[in-house]
Amino acid sequence: MSAPMVHARGVRKHYGKLEVLKGIDLTVERGQVCCLLGPSGSGKSTFLRCINHLEKVDGGRLAVDGHLVGYRRHGNRLHELREQEVAQRRREIGMVFQRFNLFPHMTALENVMEAPVRVSGVGRAEAHKTAQRLLDRVGLGDRAAHYPAHLSGGQQQRVAIARALAMKPKLMLFDEPTSALDPELVGDVLDVMRQLASDGMTMVVVTHEIGFAREVGDTAVFMDEGVVVEAGDPKRVLVQPEQERTRAFLAKVL
Amino acid sequence: MTTTTACTGTPPKDHAAPEDLAVVPVRHYGRWIAAVVAFAALIGLVGSLAKNHNLHWDVVRHYLFAGLIFDGLATTLWLTAAAMAIGLGLGTLIAVMRLSTSPVLYGLGTLFVWVFRGTPLLVQIIFWGYAAALYKYVMIGIPFTDITFFRAETNSLLTPAIAALLALGLNEAAYTSEIVRAGIQSVDTGQTEAAHSLGMRPALTMRRVVLPQAMRVIIPPLGNETINMLKMTALVSVISAHDLMSNIQDVYAQNYQVIPMLVVASLWYLALVTLLSIPQAWLERRYGRGASRAGHLSPLQRMLAGSARTSTKKSKNSDNSKEADR
Numbered sequence: 001m002s003a004p005m006v007h008a009r010g011v012r013k014h015y016g017k018l019e020v021l022k023g024i025d026l027t028v029e030r031g032q033v034c035c036l037l038g039p040s041g042s043g044k045s046t047f048l049r050c051i052n053h054l055e056k057v058d059g060g061r062l063a064v065d066g067h068l069v070g071y072r073r074h075g076n077r078l079h080e081l082r083e084q085e086v087a088q089r090r091r092e093i094g095m096v097f098q099r100f101n102l103f104p105h106m107t108a109l110e111n112v113m114e115a116p117v118r119v120s121g122v123g124r125a126e127a128h129k130t131a132q133r134l135l136d137r138v139g140l141g142d143r144a145a146h147y148p149a150h151l152s153g154g155q156q157q158r159v160a161i162a163r164a165l166a167m168k169p170k171l172m173l174f175d176e177p178t179s180a181l182d183p184e185l186v187g188d189v190l191d192v193m194r195q196l197a198s199d200g201m202t203m204v205v206v207t208h209e210i211g212f213a214r215e216v217g218d219t220a221v222f223m224d225e226g227v228v229v230e231a232g233d234p235k236r237v238l239v240q241p242e243q244e245r246t247r248a249f250l251a252k253v254l
Numbered sequence: 255m256t257t258t259t260a261c262t263g264t265p266p267k268d269h270a271a272p273e274d275l276a277v278v279p280v281r282h283y284g285r286w287i288a289a290v291v292a293f294a295a296l297i298g299l300v301g302s303l304a305k306n307h308n309l310h311w312d313v314v315r316h317y318l319f320a321g322l323i324f325d326g327l328a329t330t331l332w333l334t335a336a337a338m339a340i341g342l343g344l345g346t347l348i349a350v351m352r353l354s355t356s357p358v359l360y361g362l363g364t365l366f367v368w369v370f371r372g373t374p375l376l377v378q379i380i381f382w383g384y385a386a387a388l389y390k391y392v393m394i395g396i397p398f399t400d401i402t403f404f405r406a407e408t409n410s411l412l413t414p415a416i417a418a419l420l421a422l423g424l425n426e427a428a429y430t431s432e433i434v435r436a437g438i439q440s441v442d443t444g445q446t447e448a449a450h451s452l453g454m455r456p457a458l459t460m461r462r463v464v465l466p467q468a469m470r471v472i473i474p475p476l477g478n479e480t481i482n483m484l485k486m487t488a489l490v491s492v493i494s495a496h497d498l499m500s501n502i503q504d505v506y507a508q509n510y511q512v513i514p515m516l517v518v519a520s521l522w523y524l525a526l527v528t529l530l531s532i533p534q535a536w537l538e539r540r541y542g543r544g545a546s547r548a549g550h551l552s553p554l555q556r557m558l559a560g561s562a563r564t565s566t567k568k569s570k571n572s573d574n575s576k577e578a579d580r
Contacts, residue, residue: 147544
C-alpha cells in the first residue's frame with residue numbers, strides 16, 4: 001500500500017494576523033480527481049499553492065507522494081529544503097494557473113519545450129517532438145509557432161496544460177483554470193482536463209464548475225473560511241449536502 | 255450590405271450617391287504660416303552661420319578628419335562601450351541585490367546607489383583621477399595581517415583612462431541598476447510562479463523568463479543612457495584621458511580656434527549618436543517578440559506602413575477569428 005498522493009493533516013497558513021487556512025485535513029489518492037470548491041477567500045487556492053510550495057505552510061503536515069512538502073526528514077529533525085531541492089520536487093507537480101501565465105516572449109512550442117530542455121536536460125530534438133505531440137493532444141498542433149498574444153484565452157490555457165504535462169508530472173494542480181475564460185471557450189479546456197482524468201492523472205482542481213466537479217471528480221471538497229466544511233462523493237456533496245453552508249453556496253452558484 | 259442601407263433610413267435627396275462625392279479635408283492655414291515662418295528662420299540662421307568668418311570653416315575642414323581627432327574618437331568609443339558594459343553588468347547585480355530579501359544585500363545595494371548617484375559625476379571623475387593621493391599603493395591581502403597577494407603603485411594602475419573608465423562605469427551602474435530594477439518589477443509575478451512550478455530555479459527563472467521580458471522596459475532608457483554616456487565621456491577631459499574632447503581642447507589651447515574646434519567635436523558627437531540609435535531600434539524589435547504586433551516592424555516600416563498594416567493583420571487573423579477574440 002503506497003502513500004496517498006496528497007496527504008494533509010491540520011495544515012495552517014496565515015498572512016500576518018489573518019488566518020487563511022485553519023487546519024485542513026485532506027487526502028487525495030493516486031489516480032483520483034479532487035475538486036476544491038467554495039466561495040472566494042475560502043483558502044482553496046492558497047491550499048493548492050501550498051501543495052507545490054509556492055506558499056509556505058505555517059503549521060500541520062502536508063505530504064506529496066510520501067514526502068513532506070518543503071522539508072527533508074533526518075532522524076527526528078526536519079530540515080528545510082534548499083532552493084534546488086524545492087525545484088526538484090516541483091518538477092513532479094504540474095500547475096495550471098487562472099491567468100495562464102504563459103511566457104509571452106516564447107512561442108507555444110517554446111513554452112512547452114522550455115522546462116524539459118532547461119530543467120530536465122532533455123535534448124532539443126526530443127523535446128521538440130514531445131512538445132509537438134502534447135500540443136497535438138490538446139488540439140493545438142497547428143498553433144505551435146504562435147506567440148501567446150496571438151492565441152485566444154482557451155488556446156493559451158490548453159498550451160499551459162501542455163507545458164505542465166511536458167515535465168511528466170505525477171500530480172496536476174489546477175487553480176481555477178476556466179475562471180478567466182469567455183464562456184464559449186470553457187468547454188475546450190474542460191475537455192482536455194476530462195481526457196487527462198480518464199488517462200489516470202491525479203488531479204487537484206480548484207473550480208467553480210459544479211458540473212465538471214460532479215461529472216469528473218472522485219471527491220468534492222467544500223471549503224469555507226479556511227476549513228473543510230464537507231468532503232466526499234461529489235454526487236452527494238454537490239447534490240444533497242449535509243451542511244447548511246454548502247447548501248447556501250450551491251444555491252448561489254447553481 | 256442590406257442591413258446598412260436599411261439602417262440609414264431615408265435615402266439622401268441629392269442625386270449623387272454618397273461614395274461619388276468629393277471629400278474636402280480641413281485646411282490648417284495657421285499651421286502653414288507657422289511652418290513657413292519657422293523654415294525661413296532656420297534658413298536665415300544657417301545662412302548667417304555659413305557666412306560668419308569667425309567660424310573658420312577652413313579650420314573645421316582641416317581638423318574634421320585629423321589623426322588626432324580619430325585617436326580621440328577611438329578612446330571615446332571604447333570608453334563608452336566599456337563603461338556601459340560595467341554599468342550594465344554591475345547595475346544588474348545591484349538591481350538583483352536591491353530586490354533580494356536579504357536586508358544586508360538590499361542595504362549594500364541601496365548604499366551604492368545612494369553614493370554614486372548622489373555625488374556629481376565630475377567630482378567622481380576627479381576623485382578617481384587623484385585616488386593616488388588617498389592610497390599610494392593598491393594591495394590585495396587578508397586584512398589585519400601581513401599577508402598580501404598583490405601590491406602595486408596606485409599611479410601605475412590608475413592611468414587617466416582607467417580612472418575615467420572606473421568613474422563612468424560605477425556612476426552608470428547606479429543609474430542602470432534603477433532601470434533594471436524597474437524592468438524586473440514590471441514583469442508579472444505570475445511569470446515567476448509559472449517558472450517555479452515547472453521546477454526552474456530562481457537564477458534560471460531570472461535569466462530565461464524575467465530578464466527577457468524586462469528587456470522591453472529596460473532598452474529605451476538604456477539607449478538614452480548610452481547616448482548620454484557618449485557625451486559624458488567629454489567630462490573626462492578634466493583628467494586628460496585623451497578622449498575626443500581632451501584632444502579638441504589640446505588643439506584649441508594652442509591655436510585659440512575654440513569655436514571651430516567645438517564644431518568639429520559637435521559634428522562627431524552628432525554622427526555617433528545617430529549611429530547609436532540603429533542598434534537600439536534593432537534590440538527593441540528583438541525583445542518585442544510576441545509582445546506587440548508593431549514590435550515586428552522596423553521604425554522605417556512602421557512610418558511607411560501606416561494604415562496598410564491594420565488591413566494585412568486582419569486578413570492574417572481571419573482564419574482563426576472564430577476563437578481569437580482578443
